[in-house]
Structures are given as C-alpha cells and as structure tokens.
Amino acid sequence: xxxxxxxxxxxxxxxxxxxxxxxxxxxxxxxxxxxxxxxxxxxxxxxxxxxxxxxxxxxxxxxxxxxxxxxxxxxxxxxxxxxxxxxxxxxxxxxxxxxxxxxxxxxxxxxxxxxxxxxxxxxxxxxxxxxxxxxxxxxxxxxxxxxxxxxxxxxxxxxxxxxxxxxxxxxxxxxxxxxxxxxxxxxxxxxxxxxxxxxxxxxxxxxxxxxxxxxxxxxxxxxxxxxxxxxxxxxxxxxxxxxxxxxxxxxxxxxxxxxxxxxxxxxxxxxxxxxxxxxxxxxxxxxxxxxxxxxxxxxxxxxxxxx
Amino acid sequence: xxxxxxxxxxxxxxxxxxxxxxxxxxxxxxxxxxxxxxxxxxxxxxxxxxxxxxxxxxxxxxxxxxxxxxxxxxxxxxxxxxxxxxxx
Numbered sequence: 001x002x003x004x005x006x007x008x009x010x011x012x013x014x015x016x017x018x019x020x021x022x023x024x025x026x027x028x029x030x031x032x033x034x035x036x037x038x039x040x041x042x043x044x045x046x047x048x049x050x051x052x053x054x055x056x057x058x059x060x061x062x063x064x065x066x067x068x069x070x071x072x073x074x075x076x077x078x079x080x081x082x083x084x085x086x087x088x089x090x091x092x093x094x095x096x097x098x099x100x101x102x103x104x105x106x107x108x109x110x111x112x113x114x115x116x117x118x119x120x121x122x123x124x125x126x127x128x129x130x131x132x133x134x135x136x137x138x139x140x141x142x143x144x145x146x147x148x149x150x151x152x153x154x155x156x157x158x159x160x161x162x163x164x165x166x167x168x169x170x171x172x173x174x175x176x177x178x179x180x181x182x183x184x185x186x187x188x189x190x191x192x193x194x195x196x197x198x199x200x201x202x203x204x205x206x207x208x209x210x211x212x213x214x215x216x217x218x219x220x221x222x223x224x225x226x227x228x229x230x231x232x233x234x235x236x237x238x239x240x241x242x243x244x245x246x247x248x249x250x251x252x253x254x255x256x257x258x259x260x261x262x263x264x265x266x267x268x269x270x271x272x273x274x275x276x277x278x279x280x281x282x283x284x285x286x287x288x289x290x291x292x293x294x295x296x297x298x299x300x301x302x303x304x305x306x307x
Numbered sequence: 308x309x310x311x312x313x314x315x316x317x318x319x320x321x322x323x324x325x326x327x328x329x330x331x332x333x334x335x336x337x338x339x340x341x342x343x344x345x346x347x348x349x350x351x352x353x354x355x356x357x358x359x360x361x362x363x364x365x366x367x368x369x370x371x372x373x374x375x376x377x378x379x380x381x382x383x384x385x386x387x388x389x390x391x392x393x394x395x
Contacts, residue, residue, distance in 0.1 A: 004349040015373035016325035022377030026356035060325040226378030
C-alpha cells in the first residue's frame with residue numbers, strides 16, 4: 001500500500017502521446033511506470049499503447065523501450081532478460097534491469113499467447129502486463145478473444161444474425177496460473193493503489209509474473225471519455241471483473257464486493273451493449289449475470305471464502 | 308561495413324521527445340480548478356491520462372499544453388473543485 005503523495009512526481013509516460021482523450025490504457029501505463037523500483041526495460045508489441053507512444057521521431061517513453069511484432073513480445077523480453085543475465089555473469093554489467101512487457105489484449109489473448117506460454121514455461125524473470133481494452137481498438141474495434149459476450153464490434157456487429165459477440169471471454173489468469181508461475185493477478189485503473197501495489201509486488205518476485213489490467217476504451221466501448229475511471233470501477237463493483245491475486249497457486253481476493261450492483265449498471269452506459277436492452281436480447285443480460293455469479297462463486301471457493 | 312553489420316532502425320536516443328507534441332489543441336472543453344475547494348488529494352493527478360496535472364504546494368493546476376479535455380479529473384474530483392468549460 002502506498003499513498004499518492006509517496007508516489008514519484010517524475011512522469012515516465014510523457015504527455016504529448018497521441019492516445020484518445022480519456023484513454024484507459026494510457027492511465028494504466030502511467031500507473032505501471034509509477035511502480036518501478038529501478039532500471040527497467042519495457043517491451044511492447046503492436047497495439048494502442050505502441051501506436052500512440054511512438055510516432056517517429058517522437059517517443060512518449062521515459063524508460064528504455066522496444067517495439068516488436070505483434071506475436072513475439074514475450075519472446076523478445078525473454079531474450080533481453082537472458083542477455084542481461086549473461087552480461088552480469090560475465091561481469092560486463094553489474095545490474096540486471098527489470099523487464100516488463102506491456103501488451104494489449106490482441107497481443108496477449110490471441111496473437112502473442114504462444115510466445116507468452118513459452119516464456120512462462122522457460123521461467124524467465126520478467127513481468128507480463130496485459131492492458132485489456134477488450135478488442136483490437138487501434139485498427140478499428142475488431143473482436144478479440146478478450147471481447148465479452150454480447151459486445152458489438154465491427155467484426156461482431158449486432159443485428160439480425162448475431163446479437164454482438166456470441167462467445168465468452170477467455171480466462172487469461174487461468175491460463176497463466178496453469179503454468180505454475182509464482183505470481184499472477186488482475187487489476188484495474190479505478191483501484192490505482194491495488195494496481196501499483198501489484199506491479200511492484202510482481203517486480204519483486206523472482207520468476208515469471210502476469211498481470212491482467214482492465215483498461216476501458218471510450219472509443220470502442222462507446223461511452224463519454226470522462227467516464228473511463230467510473231466504468232472501470234463499475235466493472236469491479238458489479239463483479240464483472242473481480243480483482244484477485246494468485247501467489248504460488250494460492251488465490252486471494254483483493255477487493256471484496258459484498259453488495260454487488262446488477263451487471264446492467266456496467267452494461268448500460270456503454271453503447272457497445274445497447275442492443276442487449278431490447279426485449280428480444282434481454283435474455284443475454286441474464287446469461288451474463290448468471291455467468292458472473294457462477295464465476296464469483298468459483299473464485300470464492302478458490303480463495304477459501306464463503307459467499 | 309561487413310556483411311554482418313546491421314543498420315539500426317528507428318532509434319530515438321532521447322526520452323520523452325513527445326513533449327514537443329502539444330496535444331492541448333485537441334481540446335473542446337477546458338477543466339478549470341477552483342483552488343479554494345481543492346484539498347490537494349491528487350486523485351486527478353493519478354487518473355489523468357495525459358499527465359496534465361501540475362502538483363503545487365497546496366493545490367493542483369492544469370497544464371493546458373497537453374490537456375485533451377477528457378473531463379476525468381472533473382468527474383473524479385471528490386470535492387467537485389474542477390468544472391468543465393466550453394473552449395473558445
């Protein structure tokens with residue numbers, strides 16, 4: 001736990017980047033960089049954060065940063081980590097920097113998943129952070145495997161044939177935990193303290209660590225830019241996005257939501273879910289609510305808590 | 308140059324050169340701070356996506372060079388010390 005006054009004043013995520021007004025992932029990156037403990041190398045695959053931060057010849061990064069292909073961020077981070085390990089061993093340098101990957105949900109859930117799995121299995125000492133805005137936003141809101149059920153995207157358009165994306169969202173932390181890694185957690189921008197604490201904790205752990213950060217996108221989720229933090233908070237308070245951490249296989253709930261709001265409160269402000277509020281699609285909201293309730297029960301059981 | 312020399316790609320050697328890019332021109336609404344109401348809780352500072360909040364001794368100020376006018380600061384301010392005003 002930290003207080004806002006204890007956080008470094010220095011910005012490592014420079015203003016002047018080209019993110020949309022009210023960008024959730026931009027807030028996430030800014031918070032992540034406030035949690036650093038020393039020299040750090042950041043790797044980003046293609047994605048919103050990469051595009052907005054590096055319009056050549058400008059860069060928004062205050063830390064060494066490398067952009068790589070969509071699919072191999074975790075592989076490049078592995079290489080950087082291994083190279084520094086060797087350089088320390090040979091006495092070329094005496095300090096090994098922290099290596100962080102900051103990747104979007106497209107680069108993590110879909111395209112970069114095999115590289116991530118490989119890097120976790122090889123047990124590289126790095127932190128993989130996925131900022132999840134639930135679709136390919138910078139190319140024009142195409143669905144990804146992180147897009148939730150019922151959401152409109154340009155490749156899952158809501159109409160007569162389908163009522164938005166028909167499939168459920170993938171469980172990234174479940175996949176990460178299955179590798180037996182020492183630390184994995186979820187976080188979101190509204191809970192800044194939780195997010196910053198988890199980033200620092202993950203950096204201090206030896207071995208591979210994964211963070212899944214929900215970052216609302218005003219453009220793709222179709223809400224007013226001033227509501228970004230509010231939507232992120234609603235995601236937690238409706239139990240849509242539970243905050244928890246998994247340390248050496250032991251689950252721990254970070255935010256106990258004892259009086260959850262109905263999921264409608266999270267869905268209604270976002271126009272990507274607008275079609276769900278028609279009489280013929282109403283049952284999808286009930287399905288989503290049921291899925292959330294069941295998921296929460298499962299999570300409580302894993303945390304050793306009673307509902 | 309031997310055949311094994313690799314030509315460097317797009318390398319930027321200075322950090323945060325994006326400071327030249329004054330994104331304040333994007334703004335259609337402008338946040339205005341009432342310094343009497345501001346208690347310097349810094350919630351706007353941590354939530355600002357454009358790092359456009361300046362920390363002063365006992366209140367905050369807005370950096371209009373970079374503020375894109377999203378309105379998150381006004382929305383999140385617990386004291387309602389920030390109001391959004393139409394630009395121009």
